[in-house]
Amino acid sequence: MEILLLNALANGILLGGVLALLAFGLNLIFGVVKVIHMAYGQCVMLGMYLIYTLRSIYEVPLLAASAVAVAAMAIWGALLHLLVIRPLLGVERLNQLLALAGLIIVFENLAHVIWGADLRGVRVDLPVVSLGNLFLKTSNLLAFLGALAVLGILYFVLQRTYVGLAIRAIAQDTECARLMGIDPGRIYLLTLTIGGALTGLIAAFFSPIYSVHPHFGGSFTLMAFIIVVLGGMGNLAGGFLGAFIIGVVTSVAAVFTSTEVAEILALVIFILVVLVRPQGLLGARGAR
Amino acid sequence: MKRWLPVLPLSAALIFPLLKVSPYLLHIATLIFIWAFIATAWSYMGRFGLVSLGHGAFIGIGAYTAGLMFNHLALSPWVGMLLGGGLAALLALLVGWACFRFGVMGDYFALLTLALGEIVSLLLVAFREQTGGSLGFTLKRVGTSWLYLQFEDKTHFYYVALGFLVGALLLWRWIDRSKMQKALRAIGEDEVAAATLGVTTIHYKLRVTMISAFVAAMGGVLYAQYVTYLNPHTLAGVGPSLDIAFKAILGGMFSLWGPTVGTGIIVLLEEYIRVNYGAKYIGLSQIAYGIALVSLIIFLPKGIYGSLEEKLRRKRVLPKT
Numbered sequence: 001m002e003i004l005l006l007n008a009l010a011n012g013i014l015l016g017g018v019l020a021l022l023a024f025g026l027n028l029i030f031g032v033v034k035v036i037h038m039a040y041g042q043c044v045m046l047g048m049y050l051i052y053t054l055r056s057i058y059e060v061p062l063l064a065a066s067a068v069a070v071a072a073m074a075i076w077g078a079l080l081h082l083l084v085i086r087p088l089l090g091v092e093r094l095n096q097l098l099a100l101a102g103l104i105i106v107f108e109n110l111a112h113v114i115w116g117a118d119l120r121g122v123r124v125d126l127p128v129v130s131l132g133n134l135f136l137k138t139s140n141l142l143a144f145l146g147a148l149a150v151l152g153i154l155y156f157v158l159q160r161t162y163v164g165l166a167i168r169a170i171a172q173d174t175e176c177a178r179l180m181g182i183d184p185g186r187i188y189l190l191t192l193t194i195g196g197a198l199t200g201l202i203a204a205f206f207s208p209i210y211s212v213h214p215h216f217g218g219s220f221t222l223m224a225f226i227i228v229v230l231g232g233m234g235n236l237a238g239g240f241l242g243a244f245i246i247g248v249v250t251s252v253a254a255v256f257t258s259t260e261v262a263e264i265l266a267l268v269i270f271i272l273v274v275l276v277r278p279q280g281l282l283g284a285r286g287a288r
Numbered sequence: 289m290k291r292w293l294p295v296l297p298l299s300a301a302l303i304f305p306l307l308k309v310s311p312y313l314l315h316i317a318t319l320i321f322i323w324a325f326i327a328t329a330w331s332y333m334g335r336f337g338l339v340s341l342g343h344g345a346f347i348g349i350g351a352y353t354a355g356l357m358f359n360h361l362a363l364s365p366w367v368g369m370l371l372g373g374g375l376a377a378l379l380a381l382l383v384g385w386a387c388f389r390f391g392v393m394g395d396y397f398a399l400l401t402l403a404l405g406e407i408v409s410l411l412l413v414a415f416r417e418q419t420g421g422s423l424g425f426t427l428k429r430v431g432t433s434w435l436y437l438q439f440e441d442k443t444h445f446y447y448v449a450l451g452f453l454v455g456a457l458l459l460w461r462w463i464d465r466s467k468m469q470k471a472l473r474a475i476g477e478d479e480v481a482a483a484t485l486g487v488t489t490i491h492y493k494l495r496v497t498m499i500s501a502f503v504a505a506m507g508g509v510l511y512a513q514y515v516t517y518l519n520p521h522t523l524a525g526v527g528p529s530l531d532i533a534f535k536a537i538l539g540g541m542f543s544l545w546g547p548t549v550g551t552g553i554i555v556l557l558e559e560y561i562r563v564n565y566g567a568k569y570i571g572l573s574q575i576a577y578g579i580a581l582v583s584l585i586i587f588l589p590k591g592i593y594g595s596l597e598e599k600l601r602r603k604r605v606l607p608k609t
Binding site for chain 1 (some may be wrong): 339386396399569572581
């Protein structure tokens with residue numbers, strides 16, 4: 001019993017690391033561009049298909065395939081900005097949300113037409129790491145460490161570089177930042193490009209763990225939302241905390257009940273947070 | 289003149305099966321009626337700014353309540369429809385009250401309802417002993433029976449679905465003429481101002497939400513009776529929930545005929561591609577529809593029919609009805 005709980009906790013924390021990366025991307029886009037990217041998880045799904053195709057059909061080494069996916073998804077993110085998000089900037093919030101939700105249909109069916117409905121996975125044989133009674137899959141451990149490293153780099157970029165300062169300035173007050181000579185258009189494009197590259201990275205971390213199918217992204221988009229709302233929309237630290245809470249809650253609940261109950265639990269937490277504390281755990285009052 | 293305009297499409301729809309058309313065409317028309325019925329129900333609240341992305345929850349509850357009651361207790365789906373509708377309205381009351389009480393609006397309301405639809409879908413999968421989980425279950429066949437709402441001949445169901453759709457459109461008109469419409473429009477424009485003028489905002493929003501949920505649940509029962517198969521992924525969850533909303537938005541949720549026109553366009557497009565390019569490329573129509581939808585929201589926020597209507601109205605400069 002305790003061993004089961006311990007393993008569930010450990011795996012929840014590992015999952016939380018990758019979820020934190022997912023939530024970071026969504027949060028960054030929301031914080032800077034003020035748009036809820038409804039199809040974010042679907043972008044991860046497309047990245048995973050790209051890695052699968054490169055790996056299984058063209059027999060590219062996994063690392064190289066992952067690198068290509070990161071670059072391709074960065075371009076994809078920039079394209080999305082230019083084609084969809086930029087024309088939507090002046091529109092009502094609700095219409096932005098609906099248009100981006102429309103992208104879910106486009107992406108999922110794109111995957112369906114190209115790759116079909118079957119599960120596609122990249123086979124990787126990695127040993128299981130055991131620490132006493134604790135058994136951890138190497139792929140999960142690598143994803144966790146990789147995600148933390150990327151988050152660290154992103155944090156450094158945001159806090160210590162000129163570009164990071166510009167991004168934070170736009171997030172705080174677009175008009176003021178414009179007066180300081182920062183071009184919001186360019187920062188938006190940059191943000192969506194970084195967000196796109198992140199989906200490629202997440203796809204690389206997920207590929208050895210999960211098999212991908214056209215509806216793969218759905219549950220992760222929802223999960224990312226739950227985390228972002230839990231931590232407070234646009235609040236990066238809150239998202240980080242939220243990712244681990246949701247990661248642990250779902251993985252413990254999944255072990256003791258079922259995956260459906262675990263997901264329901266996460267969704268109920270989401271609804272309660274939206275109702276009772278819409279500014280999130282770490283958000284300031286009046287964020288809505 | 290304008291009053292009698294709806295008679296034209298209605299009589300065309302009534303005569304249609306008499307033209308000895310193929311069962312296939314009747315099938316497509318029936319599907320359009322059923323989903324237009326649901327999309328119209330969605331628009332009851334959608335057009336007042338209550339955009340729900342969780343109507344899959346309501347059609348799922350309706351369909352599964354009536355379906356399970358029929359299979360296990362031989363309860364007539366007509367009764368099941370009222371029961372399922374009642375349950376859906378109860379859920380709408382609960383969630384709606386919480387949302388309106390805590391002031392959840394706009395995109396937060398949309399996200400919250402999206403989660404609601406997914407919860408119902410997951411519950412239907414989780415109770416797999418009763419519901420058959422992801423595989424769903426089939427309704428028992430009883431041949432042609434009005435009591436059990438099953439027909440071997442497609443014509444019967446065609447008229448049933450048409451009748452329901454007309455009912456939903458009449459209900460729209462009824463809402464339009466009632467005090468509710470004025471109150472809700474005032475709320476949609478400026479909630480605080482409406483409240484200070486003495487409009488009990490929560491009361492009206494709840495009422496329209498419950499009506500919408502009840503009617504949508506009836507539509508779920510209708511669809512399940514027609515295909516005699518229930519599946520959590522076609523009747524609840526994110527997919528169907530978005531589909532319902534998008535059909536209404538594509539046609540134009542602010543106009544009486546908008547949701548019907550939107551549903552017609554989408555179903556016909558889907559079928560056209562499926563027939564001409566095969567089932568493998570069924571996704572193509574969905575891609576086209578997704579892209580059309582995204583561009584529509586960018587360029588024509590009132591929907592296809594809604595924008596058309598507005599243009600006609602401007603040209604003719606009709607006096608306000």
